[in-house]
Amino acid sequence: MHSGNEARDWLDAADVVRIRDGFARVAANADGFTADFYARLFELAPTTRALFPDDLTTQREKLKHMLVMLIGSLDRPLQLKPALAALGDRHRSYGVVKADFVVVGRALLDTLAAHLGDSFTPADRAAWADLYGRITAVMTSGTQRNPATAPALCTASG
Ligand code: HEM
Numbered sequence: 001m002h003s004g005n006e007a008r009d010w011l012d013a014a015d016v017v018r019i020r021d022g023f024a025r026v027a028a029n030a031d032g033f034t035a036d037f038y039a040r041l042f043e044l045a046p047t048t049r050a051l052f053p054d055d056l057t058t059q060r061e062k063l064k065h066m067l068v069m070l071i072g073s074l075d076r077p078l079q080l081k082p083a084l085a086a087l088g089d090r091h092r093s094y095g096v097v098k099a100d101f102v103v104v105g106r107a108l109l110d111t112l113a114a115h116l117g118d119s120f121t122p123a124d125r126a127a128w129a130d131l132y133g134r135i136t137a138v139m140t141s142g143t144q145r146n147p148a149t150a151p152a153l154c155t156a157s158g
Contacts, residue, residue: 010077015127022124023071026115033115034060041107048103051095081138088139101136108132
């Protein structure tokens with residue numbers, strides 16, 4: 001159920017709870033989760049490996065930090081959307097194209113399924129897929145402004 005303009009065209013409250021519950025369970029082993037995520041991504045789409053630095057340690061930390069901030073802000077889409085649009089602008093500068101988001105989404109959902117096991121229900125998967133689709137839409141739409149001056153969701157990233 002949506003309340004107020006801010007929440008329009010965003011996840012409903014039940015899905016926010018669903019996503020947060022699942023994330024809390026994978027966050028207990030966040031390092032293992034991000035390591036598995038990249039391993040799965042590079043297995044599904046080996047050409048994406050070249051986009052990333054050889055040493056993924058910092059990248060895994062940044063992803064972990066971003067996920068924590070993202071999941072924490074799910075009920076504040078007005079704050080979240082400009083930060084995601086700026087993240088999308090930076091991704092274009094890394095050479096990421098729209099098609100890459102499809103395989104990254106699959107790697108993310110598969111990693112969640114592997115880490116959550118039977119507790120990852122079809123409704124959970126649908127909620128995460130919905131969230132990922134919304135993030136992709138915002139990230140690939142662009143901010144139409146300088147990413148250096150756009151708001152940052154995650155100060156550790158750059
Ligand atoms: C939900 C979608 C995504 C999220 C939340 C996300 C998150 C992040 C974060 C937090 C960073 C750190 C740098 C920064 O903040 O600018 C980053 C960098 C990066 N991401 Fe993503 N990302 C997403 C989708 C993708 C996709 C689809 C690709 C394509 C393979 C990708 C490839 C990269 C690359 C190549 C870097 C830079 C690595 C480097 O040179 O240090 N990301 N991402």
